Amino acid sequence: MARIDTLLFGYREFRVKREDSARFAAILLRLGIPARVLSDGHAKVRLRDCKALSEALNGVVPYEMGEICGLPGFLYRNRHKYGTFLGFLLGFAIVFYSSGAVWDVRVIGTEEASEDTLELLDTLGLSVGARWSDIDKNALEAELLKKSDRIAWLNINRRGTVAYVTVKQKDSFKENGEYAYANVIASCDAVIEEINVRSGHAVVKVGDAVKKGDLLISGVIPGELGGGFVKAEGDVIGRITERYSCEAEREVTFKEYISEETQDISYKILGFSINILKNSGNLSDKCDIIEYDKDFMLFDRYKLPIRKHTSVLCKYQLRSYTRSTDELVEAALSDMAQLLRDTLISSELLAIRTDGEFTENGYLAYSDVTYTRSIGSTAQILTDG
Amino acid sequence: MTEKKKQPVKMGSFYFKGERQGFGMCVTVGGVIGVGELSDERILLVSHSARLEVGGEGLSLTVLEGRCAQINGRVREMRLLYGKN
Numbered sequence: 001m002a003r004i005d006t007l008l009f010g011y012r013e014f015r016v017k018r019e020d021s022a023r024f025a026a027i028l029l030r031l032g033i034p035a036r037v038l039s040d041g042h043a044k045v046r047l048r049d050c051k052a053l054s055e056a057l058n059g060v061v062p063y064e065m066g067e068i069c070g071l072p073g074f075l076y077r078n079r080h081k082y083g084t085f086l087g088f089l090l091g092f093a094i095v096f097y098s099s100g101a102v103w104d105v106r107v108i109g110t111e112e113a114s115e116d117t118l119e120l121l122d123t124l125g126l127s128v129g130a131r132w133s134d135i136d137k138n139a140l141e142a143e144l145l146k147k148s149d150r151i152a153w154l155n156i157n158r159r160g161t162v163a164y165v166t167v168k169q170k171d172s173f174k175e176n177g178e179y180a181y182a183n184v185i186a187s188c189d190a191v192i193e194e195i196n197v198r199s200g201h202a203v204v205k206v207g208d209a210v211k212k213g214d215l216l217i218s219g220v221i222p223g224e225l226g227g228g229f230v231k232a233e234g235d236v237i238g239r240i241t242e243r244y245s246c247e248a249e250r251e252v253t254f255k256e257y258i259s260e261e262t263q264d265i266s267y268k269i270l271g272f273s274i275n276i277l278k279n280s281g282n283l284s285d286k287c288d289i290i291e292y293d294k295d296f297m298l299f300d301r302y303k304l305p306i307r308k309h310t311s312v313l314c315k316y317q318l319r320s321y322t323r324s325t326d327e328l329v330e331a332a333l334s335d336m337a338q339l340l341r342d343t344l345i346s347s348e349l350l351a352i353r354t355d356g357e358f359t360e361n362g363y364l365a366y367s368d369v370t371y372t373r374s375i376g377s378t379a380q381i382l383t384d385g
Numbered sequence: 386m387t388e389k390k391k392q393p394v395k396m397g398s399f400y401f402k403g404e405r406q407g408f409g410m411c412v413t414v415g416g417v418i419g420v421g422e423l424s425d426e427r428i429l430l431v432s433h434s435a436r437l438e439v440g441g442e443g444l445s446l447t448v449l450e451g452r453c454a455q456i457n458g459r460v461r462e463m464r465l466l467y468g469k470n
Contacts, residue, residue: 026420
């Protein structure tokens with residue numbers, strides 16, 4: 001049986017005498033031509049290797065070379081059958097076009113609101129027959145949340161031609177029973193800047209200093225108001241002052257890549273993987289395997305269901321060097337900037353003061369930062385019932 | 386768009402590894418420079434400093450890139466012999 005890549009790109013069958021099969025295999029090995037050699041002297045060789053193999057076998061080993069087989073052979077023999085090619089192209093175009101439409105919409109997470117959700121989705125443009133390219137998932141999710149008063153959260157996922165809509169209803173927590181009652185507590189030390197209560201009652205006010213774990217909004221209803229429990233909800237903004245530090249070391253070790261060898265090439269077509277090249281061997285300690293995928297586009301707009309996956313083995317050696325004073329400071333400040341970017345991503349910065357000092361190992365940069373962010377986190381109230 | 390990169394044939398070090406496959410074995414051998422014998426019952430592979438003799442039933446040889454070869458079939462014995470000759 002031929003390999004899938006030889007079928008796709010074409011091959012010829014070579015035949016030698018049984019007693020010459022070992023010499024034939026040795027020639028293939030010498031030329032680096034992959035092929036399976038049977039003991040009776042048959043081998044299927046890729047089309048692009050046939051010329052080199054013929055030249056090597058001429059005058060050395062008597063052989064017979066068959067006609068072109070595989071897809072190129074089929075195309076060549078049927079080159080005058082225009083209807084067949086037209087049929088293939090038409091079929092491919094129909095499959096490609098129809099895969100860009102929604103064939104089914106499935107709602108998961110709720111049974112009772114399923115029909116209502118489907119109707120709502122229909123009015124917003126997500127229904128059977130709609131084109132995926134015309135659907136803005138984020139806008140659709142936001143619009144659906146605005147129009148529905150029963151849905152607390154939803155997510156739309158595309159799997160092939162089916163749209164899966166996962167829905168969480170607003171009272172599902174109560175039905176679940178696990179997280180029906182909760183308090184809002186402080187997630188860190190802060191000074192309260194702003195507090196907005198949606199459910200429950202606040203036990204702190206603006207200007208109060210709180211520590212991590214302190215109660216901010218209580219889910220326990222006081223007796224004079226009827227008693228009982230609720231799930232406390234609200235936004236609590238706190239002002240936080242913290243010091244962040246980063247140290248850059250003087251001695252730096254880095255990898256210097258010295259060689260690159262392709263290990264594996266495969267194509268994924270409609271979910272099926274076809275391996276074209278596979279290099280096996282022992283891996284040394286100092287090597288990285290880098291894998292990357294490449295997608296193919298039609299007219300730079302439509303993504304084809306073909307992906308090329310390449311795996312490259314990169315051997316490296318470890319090198320070290322000593323940073324200069326300027327490089328040391330620059331590295332520490334760059335790390336500090338990245339740390340602050342990641343930490344303060346959903347915060348509002350009020351003040352920052354950065355300084356640094358040289359240490360035994362390198363340079364230590366530190367920043368005193370004052371910022372505001374949401375500090376409330378939900379803590380479950382455990383009841384006996 | 387295709388990517389073509391010619392990889393130089395490397396004189397890799399000799400190695401072999403075997404794994405079960407179906408009702409037989411798949412033995413991959415690296416650093417092979419020649420084939421001494423090829424038949425259904427016996428295959429002899431030659432490297433720079435050793436020879437590997439594989440005996441069994443229904444054996445076939447697949448040549449791979451990078452001086453590697455793969456033997457498939459019901460492998461009964463493997464002998465490692467010193468020297469090319």
